[in-house]
Every structure is written in structure tokens, then in C-alpha cells.
Amino acid sequence: MGIWFTEKQTEHFGITMKINRSLHSEQTDFQKLDMVETQEWGNMLLLDDMVMTTEKDEFVYHEMVAHIPLFTHPNPEKILIVGGGDGGVIREVLKHSEVKKATLVDIDGKVIEYSKKYLPSIAGKLDDRRVEVKVGDGFMHIAEAENQYDVILVDSTEPVGPAVNLFTKGFYAGISKALKEDGLFVAQSDNPWFKAELIAQVQKDVKEIFPITRLYTANIPTYPSGMWCFTLGSKKYDPLEADSSRFPDIETNYYTKELHKAAFVLPKFVADLTK
Structure with missing residues (x-):
């Protein structure tokens, strides 16, 4: 039978x-x-027994975190990534020629270290000359920044452990302060099947701070339910x-120019979470 791993996504489903x-x-x-080698998904990063990324489907998440906001902003020169120590979002960000500097702040240096070793196709751009990697608390980095960034991308784990503070209204207010006057951000916002209340709360909190608030989705098969949400x-x-x-034109496997707007067309039960 071999060795099988189950991510328990709820008390009754995995x-x-x-x-x-x-x-x-x-x-x-x-x-x-x-770090494990899987039969179906290639090498896989797990944190606290939750799937973070895999070699086979990682492009969906990383492209959708990066390209929606960077194509929305007309001149995204200075970018901050909070979390994302696997390097996938950095790789996609650097496909935009306007980007002059991308700063990555991840609280766990071990994620960076072992992603470079076992996920080189994802982490291969972390040593690029335009990238600054900091091992530290992204929440505090945001709190200490003001009017610095054009775009902020929050590539966090689910709201447990060290990522809990990254789903709070105070954090979104800090993001607003850290952004320039025409800045924008995107944060992964979990899934609507199991975390509907979380998405609704995030939407409510962000709307109270940002005049433009949008929710969009992507299909990521190794994430809970397969439908994943992002808040802009x-x-x-x-x-x-x-x-x-x-x-x-940039090289992608999931994101397209047509999908840029289509991703914001939501099923009714998801759209209802934005009201």
C-alpha cells in the first residue's frame, strides 16, 4: 500500500x-x-501538516497572487511580499519589468532554506539582484513601514500559528499605511466552503479601510476544497x-489577460460573502 499522508482539512474531511x-x-x-516527495504532485512543502505548495500545481497560486495586482497597478516598482518563503510569488513578481525592488519578509528562515534545496523550480529567483530577503516578522515589518510600497502581497499560511495576526483589521490598516497613496495589496483569503465566515470578515475589514475591495478565486487542487479566494x-x-x-505578454501557465477580469466573476454563494 505504501505511505499515505492525509491533510485533515476539517474535522470530517481530508x-x-x-x-x-x-x-x-x-x-x-x-x-x-x-518536505516530502509525492507520487502525484512532486515535491511538497508541509507546514504544521498543511499543504503549502507542490511542484505540480504551485503555478496557480503564485501567478494569481502576483499578476492580478501587478497588472492592475500601472507602475509597480517597489513590492513587498509578506511570507512566501518558498519563493514562488517572488518568481512571478520578477516577470514584471517595472519592478525595481522586491522585498520578502518571512518569519521562518527554514522555509527559505529548504525551499531552495528541495523546490528549486519555485525558489530559484530568491537570489536575484532585485530581491531582498529578510527573516523576520512580517506583521512588525508592516507596522514600521510608511508610504513605502506600490504593491504588498500577503502570502501567508492559514490563520493559525504565526499567521494569525495576518488576518486582522489592524494588519490591513498597517498595510494601508505602508502603501503609497496609490498602492494596493492582495492577500490569500482561504476557501469559501470551509472558511466562509473568515472570508466575510476579511471583506468587511478591508472595505472599512480601502475604497476599492474585490474578491477573486482560482482553482488549486491541493488546497482545501480546491476553490481558493484572494482579497484585493x-x-x-x-x-x-x-x-x-x-x-x-509574460510566460504563465494559469493566468491570462482574459482571466484577469474573469477571476472576479463569483458564484453566488461566494459573492454573498462580499456583501
């Missing part, structure tokens, strides 16, 4: 996959970290008004 071998396992200062908050630019015909 997703199961066959593991070929364990590559690394460690209790870091912040969380349980595992903007001071000035609306992603639905972006002229996609002027977007330069």
Missing part, C-alpha cells in the same frame, strides 16, 4: 496522497516543517477597469 519518501522533517522555532484592497486602481489589451 485530502490524501501517496508519499514516496520524506526529504526533511523539522520542528522549527515557529512550526512543523516537512486598493486605494485608487480597480482591477476591473484595467485595460488588459495593454498588458505585456
Whole structure:
């Protein structure tokens, strides 16, 4: 039968996959970290027994976190990524020629270290000359920043452990302060099947701070329920008004110019969470 791993996504539901071998396992200062080789998804990063990314489907999440906001902002020169130590969002951000500097702040340096070792196709741009990597608390980095960034991308784990503070109204207010006067941000916002109340609260909190607040989705098969949500908050630019015909061509596997706006077309039960 081999070795099988199950991520228990709720008390009554989980997703199961066959593991070929364990590559690394460690209790870091912040969380349980595992790198495993799977039969179906290639190498996989687990944090506290939750799937963070896999070699096979990672492009969906990383492209949708990065390209929606960076194509919405007309001149995204200075970018901050909170979390994202696997490097996938950085890789996508650097596809935008306007980007002059991308700062990544992840609280757990071990995620960065072992992603470079076992997920090189994802983490391969962390040493790029335009990238500054800081091991530290993203919440505090945001709190200490003011009028610095064009775009902030919050690539956090689910709201447990070290990521709890990254789903609070105070954090979103800090993001607003850290952004320039025409800045915008995107944060992963979990899934509508199991975390509907969380999404509704995030939408409510962000709307009280940002004049433009949008929710969009993507299909990520190894994440709970497969339907994943992202919240965009903007001071000035609306992603639905972006002229996609002027977007330069970049290499992607999921994101397209047509999908830029289509991703905001929500099923009714998801749209209801934004009211």
C-alpha cells in the first residue's frame, strides 16, 4: 500500500496522497516543517501538516497572487511580499519589468532554506539582484513601514500559528499605511466552503479601510476544497477597469489577460460573502 499522508482539512474531511519518501522533517522555532516527495504532485512543502505548495500545481497560486495586482497597478516598482518563503510569488513578481525592488519578509528562515534545496523550480529567483530577503516578522515589518510600497502581497499560511495576526483589521490598516497613496495589496483569503465566515470578515475589514475591495478565486487542487479566494484592497486602481489589451505578454501557465477580469466573476454563494 505504501505511505499515505492525509491533510485533515476539517474535522470530517481530508485530502490524501501517496508519499514516496520524506526529504526533511523539522520542528522549527515557529512550526512543523516537512518536505516530502509525492507520487502525484512532486515535491511538497508541509507546514504544521498543511499543504503549502507542490511542484505540480504551485503555478496557480503564485501567478494569481502576483499578476492580478501587478497588472492592475500601472507602475509597480517597489513590492513587498509578506511570507512566501518558498519563493514562488517572488518568481512571478520578477516577470514584471517595472519592478525595481522586491522585498520578502518571512518569519521562518527554514522555509527559505529548504525551499531552495528541495523546490528549486519555485525558489530559484530568491537570489536575484532585485530581491531582498529578510527573516523576520512580517506583521512588525508592516507596522514600521510608511508610504513605502506600490504593491504588498500577503502570502501567508492559514490563520493559525504565526499567521494569525495576518488576518486582522489592524494588519490591513498597517498595510494601508505602508502603501503609497496609490498602492494596493492582495492577500490569500482561504476557501469559501470551509472558511466562509473568515472570508466575510476579511471583506468587511478591508472595505472599512480601502475604497476599492474585490474578491477573486482560482482553482488549486491541493488546497482545501480546491476553490481558493484572494482579497484585493486598493486605494485608487480597480482591477476591473484595467485595460488588459495593454498588458505585456509574460510566460504563465494559469493566468491570462482574459482571466484577469474573469477571476472576479463569483458564484453566488461566494459573492454573498462580499456583501
